[in-house]
Amino acid sequence: DLYLNPTYSFDNYIEGDCNRLARSAGMAVAQRPGVTSFNPLLIYGGVGLGKTHLVQAIGNHIKGHHHDKFVLYVSSEKFTNQFINAIKSNTLQDFTDFYMKVDALILDDVQFLSGKEKTQDTFFHIFNHLHQSGRQIIMTSDRRPSELQGLQDRLLSRFKWGLTADLQQPDLETRIAIIQRKLQAEGIYIEYSVIEYIAHSVNTNVRELEGVIISLMAQASLVRRDIDLDLAKIVMKNIVTAEDREVNIDTIQEIVSDYYDVSIADLKGKSRKKELVYPRQVAMYFAKELTDLSLKSIGYHFGGRDHSTVIHAIQTISDLMEQDDSIKEAVQKIRSTFS
Ligand code: ADP
Ligand code: MG
Structure with missing residues (x-):
């Protein structure tokens, strides 16, 4: 009505x-x-x-x-x-x-x-x-x-x-589904890797995600080419402002939770299961490396843990990276998604 x-x-x-x-x-x-x-x-x-x-x-x-x-x-x-x-x-x-x-x-x-x-x-x-x-x-x-x-x-x-x-910030799967739905409605096909790239790059809210897709479609028709990864990167570079690009603790937790397929709640949670402790330590490691947060406030963002727990986590991951190339690679791979 x-x-x-x-x-x-x-x-x-x-x-x-x-x-x-x-x-x-x-x-x-x-x-x-x-x-x-x-x-x-x-x-x-x-x-x-x-x-x-x-x-x-x-x-x-x-x-x-x-x-x-x-x-x-x-x-x-x-x-x-x-x-x-x-x-x-x-x-x-x-x-x-x-x-x-x-x-x-x-x-x-x-x-x-x-x-x-x-x-x-x-x-x-x-x-x-x-x-x-x-x-x-x-x-x-x-x-x-x-x-x-x-x-x-x-x-x-x-x-x-x-x-x-x-309503929470859309998780990665939801963002991918929203992009796919939007493109489908427009009758546009783009490769999955490009969709994933966009979903990874825009993790604030759905309105912004839609804005990016619209710019991308506009740009593609302007230069008369298909939407591929290169074009997506160009468009993203123009759209994502320095402020948006700044890595914050939420982004870190989200990316690490996606990467290891554990929930954010588990990253912050109490469980000491090995399959949770390790991703949690990786997330803390990146929080120290990529943000200006103090050890104390990093601990706070991980379920109110102590600053000594954070130090231990950073030390553990640094040691593991030296000992184990596969861990080093994993950390580098995760790091590359932040830039
Ligand atoms: P709000 O009122 O919370 O500010 P809107 O309802 O205006 O947000 O949503 C912003 C945009 O995102 C709208 O174009 C809306 O259609 C779209 N949107 C939000 N959530 C979803 C969803 N789950 N699936 C598809 N589109 C969505
Ligand atoms: Mg509204």
Whole structure:
């Protein structure tokens, strides 16, 4: 219905470890709006991670399967502006009446309501009315509810009535799948190694990943050639700014976890299994080599370990590299992905 963009669907919302819970909760809500215990459903996560896409997909699904339902998607900014205009034109009653008729209300970026007391008061009343009458409420936020400063406690406590699910930075597999999907939609074929290269190079968020693919396609058509590794490298060089290229601890943990096929949670975790201890030590080794972090803060990023553990890790890896060429090669191979 209103303000829904039909291009956002579940079909083109790639599933991965980074979004599994949020996506399946969204699907449950889309199939049975207002009926599940996921009411409200609050999706949170950083910029470009797919919040708007997911909640729009929910709205489109409800609209497509429940024709009698009034689905409304609105950004919190728009909601606030409508509210202010209603006050100015003395039509507040019409405003609230309208929102109270909605069967599924999608309010995007609720953090925007922060500090706007009057808007929050009105949203509170709308929320209560909708919730009491079994209507579905779906919201997004750029941070977890406990960090939503400037939002009234009574609102925050209601957000907890339902389900809160987060979107994480897309993992490597998800990034590869997103690129493949995007290229497929454009009818473009490129070699897998190029896809992998792009997925490795852009690990911030999906919006940025899409930006790179668009530049790549534009560049390819401009110079009338196929997208190959050389072209991808040229385009990446122009796009990735010095700041993005700076290696940080998250990148290191991600690359090492991909390389050894262990989870980031395990890198930070307590287990002393050999197959985890070694990758963990490699990651610490790179953290010392490639970042300015102190030993203490490196330890902190690995599950709150002591600085002496970090020293031991660096020493161990240095020794192993001297003793064992295959380890030396592995470390060099990992290092090359950072540059
Ligand atoms: P946010 O609202 O969190 O800032 P968006 O929903 O606007 O992020 O997503 C940014 C872009 O990335 C959009 O073009 C969206 O379609 C795309 N996107 C995000 N997540 C996925 C995903 N899992 N699969 C496919 N496309 C995605
Ligand atoms: Mg958004």
